[in-house]
Amino acid sequence: MNISPREAEQSLAAIETASQESRSRRAYRHAAPYIIGWGIVWAIGYTGSAILPHEPANIVWLALIIAMSGFSAVIMRRQSAHKLGWGRIALYTVVPSVTLIILVNLIANGFNIRSSIDIYALFIFIVAAAYAISGLKFGRRYGQLGVGLASLTAVGLWLLPSALNIYIFFIDAACLLLAGFWFRRA
């Protein structure tokens, strides 16, 4: 069996492409339950922020985030081939949430962002950026989700700033839910 260098190069490229595609699709399938879960959290949380006073709305958010963190931990343990320890799972679920809160606070203070609407939008822009950056490593669908979320939020902030919570409930949460089902089919 003779294989020319050109054929060898093409075969190695085919191996790399198929491996990358397989890894990306696996990452999409694993991310799907988290994305769907956060879509539900956003729908409930932003609706709460729209219709409830400040303090009860914050309590709703806290309860949702704790519930979602617990759900994430269970899913993460089920998905890991060599069962991850609970300590490491706690680290993986707590660190991103804490980092997000710190980032939102730092940017809001740094740019003197005070209105709750702007802070909600900032929160989503940071999440969208995280998805877009994840796209560089885990596959283009993350990038598309990040760009989609940021664009939809920018449109909402521009067209309906006074009703951004409701807008996020209908549009951004729906975007996350649809993306979650799209990821699950990968």
Added chain:
Amino acid sequence: MADFVGPPDETIHQITRLKIMAALAALPQPEMLEFTRLRAIVQASDGNLATHLNTLEIAGYIAISKDFNGKKPRTRISITPTGRAALRRHTGYLRAILDGTAIDEPTPDQPASEAPC
């Protein structure tokens, strides 16, 4: 690394089978890939994919499992340790060709003593 080099594996070298093996080898050891998902990665028709899977299964490179997911029949495929090793050897051979260090197998009309070494 030299342990992984050649000879070329004719079963794997066919491009669709090479993609199948690469897609399966990219998953952690116990994981299986559903037929429909593998088809999307390899971009082959149902019949074509089934034929290549059969060839790889006969060679002992993959394992095929058929069961039901609820009421829907499901076919899942995984790579065997033999298949993983074969892909590693073949990939090593392909790299060796590019490096100019590959050793060709003697062809039937070429005595082994004449094989380049």
